[in-house]
Amino acid sequence: MSTWLTLIALALLTGLAVRGHLRRNSTPGGDASATSSFHSCPRCSYPVPPEAATCPECRVPMQSFELVQAETVREEAGTGAEAEREHAVVRWDLCVGCGTCVDACNVPGAIWLSDKRALVAMDHCIGAGDCVKACPTGAIFLSTGDAVQRVEVPEVDVCFQTSIPGLYIVGELGGRGLIKNAINEGRIAVEHVAASLGLPGARSDGDASALDLVIVGTGPAGLSAALQASRSGISYVVLERGTVADTIRKYPRHKLMLAEPSRVPLYGDLWIADSSKETLIRVWESIIESESLNVLTEHEVTAIQAGDSLFEVEVGETIFRARRVVLAMGRRGKPRRLGVPGEELAKTVYDISEMEPFAGRRVLVVGGGDSAVESAVGLSVQPGTAVTMSYRGAGFKRVKERNIEKLNAAVSAGRVRLLLESEVEEIGTGSVRIRHSGGSEEIPNDDVIVRIGGDPPYAFLEKIGVEIVKKDVAIETPAGAGA
Secondary structure (H helix, E strand, O other): OHHHHHHHHHHHHHHHHHHHHHHHOOOOOOOHHHHHHOEEOOOOOOEEOOOOOEOOOOOOEHHHHOOOOOEEEOOOOOOOHHHOOOEEEEOOOOOOOOOHHHHHOOOOOOEEEEOOEEEEOOOOOOOOOHHHHHOOOOOEEEEOOOOEEEEEEEOOOOOOEOOOOOEEEOHHHHOOOOHHHHHHHHHHHHHHHHHHHOOOOOOOOOOOOOEEEEEEOOOHHHHHHHHHHHHHOOOEEEEOOOOOOHHHHOOOOOOEEOOOOOOOOOOOOOOOOOEEHHHHHHHHHHHHHHOOOOEEOOOOOOEEEEOOOOEEEEEOOEEEEEEEEEEOOOOOOEEOOOOOOOOOOOOEEOOOOOOHHHOOOEEEEEOOOHHHHHHHHHHHOOOOOEEEEEEOOOOOOOOOHHHHHHHHHHHHOOOEEEEEOOEEEEEOOOEEEEEEOOEEEEEEOOEEEEOOOEEOOHHHHHHHOOOEEEEEEEOOOOOOOOO
């Protein structure tokens, strides 16, 4: 009797194995002749039809793995392509049809919108790059060809885990800036975190005081990761150096947040739609409250140490110990500071998006790049605003020509006082002291806006041990583009 039971059990196991093999190696529709055109899902290995936007099995959008699976460039190839004429290339998967590129282009007919997508006329485009700088989603780049975009990104796998086990990078920091992509990546990463930890409860390390997960950043990637962590039942905390969705808050007031192209499926649970930034932030803040997400604002992470089994995440004098870490920070990094007395006063800011609150005030703008010039020009048209601009250089070498023209017009009209070859010496409550060619001068002042760049976060990542690589991303150019 026992022999018969053993044979039956073996037959059942064999049947299940054969079924699993057929399921993995056949198309969902059963057409074996079409298997060669299918590709395996990078996450679950299920066969995916070539035109499918999501995996039929795990429902993850295939676009989530485009950058992860792109070819890594180990050496620069000297092909002589540098001598070829550059032109703009539009990534349709990132283009949201906002038209900013069209407004920025100085060549009539070089770029236009069709069906909420940007198209480039190769015979008109001169490769000036104004559209690249203006694009808010990073959908445009310059190339001598039409099929590859080279990007510099942290090296991660299909679950967005770095070469450091337990450390994940998602969202803008990983090279994908669009909101929907960030939401998808946050969920994918934490699903892998939860699976690697097993069921909630006692952990194998036996450390009851350690968290399962620390999430750094409350942008769309961080909030999506927090939602998934909460619903997975693992212990976690979200650390944010500023306020919730700080990057989105810096968009101009009432700016329409064009969600994404419709071809990018939403996998995460965080709500998103074409809406204003105010609506997005209100909805996200209500989700944080209704889901009781564990978010700590004004908690800037200063260092991360990877131990044998736990990470130590430093926030000032406080250390959070965790089994996994998800980095969902932005790419802008920490703003550079002037390093002068009085800079700690609340009147000193390093980024602005709203010009109206500065109406009728005395404002000093410090810097010599496009952001500084644009801030000074924008402030100069506010009613009653007195604008002084200080730059240590003798002229502007890194500023777009159209911004130079606008600044010169504002200076000529007396709306901006420009102090070249000058430096701020001290910031006071009601004034600032500036040293320039005429000596040291104290100027009445209400606000100081410092736009001198930032320290990129890649130095922070490399210090942890994350590898930064260059990748060539294949671009599917739209039919009719380049005509």
